Amino acid sequence: MQYWWVNQNQTYEHEVSGGYLWSPKTKANGARNHFYDTMTRVAPGDVIFSFSDTYIKAIGIASDTYQSASKPSEFGTAGANWTNEGWYVPVSFKELDSPIRPKDHMDRLAPLLPSKYSPLQENGNGNQGVYLAGVPHNFAQELVMLLNGQVQSIRADTSYTSEADDTIAIDGLLHDEMLLTTQRAQLIQARIGQGLFRSRVAALEPCCRITGIIDSRFLIASHIKPWSKSNNIEKLDGHNGLLLAPHIDRLFDKGYITFENDGQLRVSRNLPAEIYQAWNLTGLIAAKPFARQQQNYMAYHRSVVFQEA
Numbered sequence: 001m002q003y004w005w006v007n008q009n010q011t012y013e014h015e016v017s018g019g020y021l022w023s024p025k026t027k028a029n030g031a032r033n034h035f036y037d038t039m040t041r042v043a044p045g046d047v048i049f050s051f052s053d054t055y056i057k058a059i060g061i062a063s064d065t066y067q068s069a070s071k072p073s074e075f076g077t078a079g080a081n082w083t084n085e086g087w088y089v090p091v092s093f094k095e096l097d098s099p100i101r102p103k104d105h106m107d108r109l110a111p112l113l114p115s116k117y118s119p120l121q122e123n124g125n126g127n128q129g130v131y132l133a134g135v136p137h138n139f140a141q142e143l144v145m146l147l148n149g150q151v152q153s154i155r156a157d158t159s160y161t162s163e164a165d166d167t168i169a170i171d172g173l174l175h176d177e178m179l180l181t182t183q184r185a186q187l188i189q190a191r192i193g194q195g196l197f198r199s200r201v202a203a204l205e206p207c208c209r210i211t212g213i214i215d216s217r218f219l220i221a222s223h224i225k226p227w228s229k230s231n232n233i234e235k236l237d238g239h240n241g242l243l244l245a246p247h248i249d250r251l252f253d254k255g256y257i258t259f260e261n262d263g264q265l266r267v268s269r270n271l272p273a274e275i276y277q278a279w280n281l282t283g284l285i286a287a288k289p290f291a292r293q294q295q296n297y298m299a300y301h302r303s304v305v306f307q308e309a
Contacts, residue, residue: 001255001308003140004038004048005119005133006060007126010078012052016093021048021060022072023131024082034117035131039087040066042132045304047151048091049135049143051119051126055099056143059154060091094154100146108146112139137308141269152270197221200238204291209263211245212285219243222252224297226305239293247279258306261295263287268307 008015015021023036042048048060069088071079102109103124110122119133120126135143144151198221207214222244227235234240244252251257256271264287267276276282290298 001304001306002041002043002046003135003137004042004046005130005135006048006050007119007130007133008050008052009126011075012050012057014072014074014078015091016050016058016060016095018072018074019063019091019093020072021089021091021132022069022075022086024071024079024086025068026083028081028083033129033131035129035133036087038132038134039089041134042066042089043304047140048093048132049140050093051102054103054124054126055101056096056147057099058093058095059147059151060093061154062089063092064090096147096150098148098150100143102143105142105146108142109139112136112142114139141308144270197236197238197241200236201241201243204238204294205241205243208243208245208248209259209285209288210248210257210265210281213245216243218245220246220249222249224294225300226253229300229304234297237293237297239291240297251275251279252301253305255301255305255307257281258302259290259298260302261298262289266302266306270307 006015006021011022021039021042023039024033025036027033027036042062042065044062044064046062048062049056050058050060066087066089069086071082071084071086101124102120106122106124109120109124113120113122114134114136117130117133118127119130119135201221202216208219213219220243222242223230223235224240224242225234230240242252248257251271256268256275258266258268260266265281267281
């Protein structure tokens with residue numbers, strides 16, 4: 001998961017209410033622009049800080065990757081010199097109940113600004129010519145703390161996206177005429193942790209890595225790389241799964257925890273302390289290293305699913 005900063009002085013109302021980002025592909029003279037190229041690097045689940053009129057007013061969660069699209073007609077005279085063909089990224093935006101003015105917090109933010117392609121100057125003013133800029137995780141974490149829980153709440157509210165992805169993927173399987181009926185059933189069963197996938201996972205992971213529970217009646221076969229993001233082979237690969245207690249499955253699925261390759265637990269700063277204590281995440285049983293095939297999937301989980309900040 002990555003963090004992005006978008007300057008929306010001219011287009012804030014249109015983009016936030018419309019649920020998207022849009023930029024030209026190039027400058028008016030045809031030259032490439034780093035802050036337009038960044039649109040092609042946004043991935044589903046990425047967090048976007050929306051900056052307008054000196055305030056961070058909204059948080060967006062990217063719901064898909066980029067696509068080509070003409071300049072939105074609602075822009076009107078905004079960006080009159082922009083080229084018509086551009087990049088479009090769908091985003092689920094939520095306006096903040098308590099916006100913050102970064103200029104008021106530069107004692108904390110200035111030391112964390114990137115040395116290149118920064119969206120802000122050290123005095124807190126926006127840099128001219130910036131549209132979408134990637135921001136370092138330590139800078140993003142400071143913003144998350146300044147926003148006092150609002151980012152975590154918005155991310156939780158948009159967790160429906162994974163279920164929506166699953167619905168679309170299942171619909172695709174149901175209409176895929178190249179699949180045999182038995183193959184189709186196996187793939188859909190894998191989504192709910194049943195059938196062939198579950199038995200393959202259990203052969204590799206006989207117990208919950210956190211609680212130590214071995215009674216399979218009380219364990220969920222959870223995909224490491226989400227089912228909706230996996231190809232048909234990965235959907236049924238036992239190396240792409242863990243048997244987890246239901247509450248641990250919830251934390252893993254939503255990115256509140258992940259694992260290092262040596263089996264050590266990694267906990268997101270976004271996990272409330274009371275959950276960490278009540279669910280006894282301090283009582284981890286002896287860590288067990290992951291097999292090489294499992295490590296590939298876990299690397300995806302750490303980089304895409306896990307809530308780094």
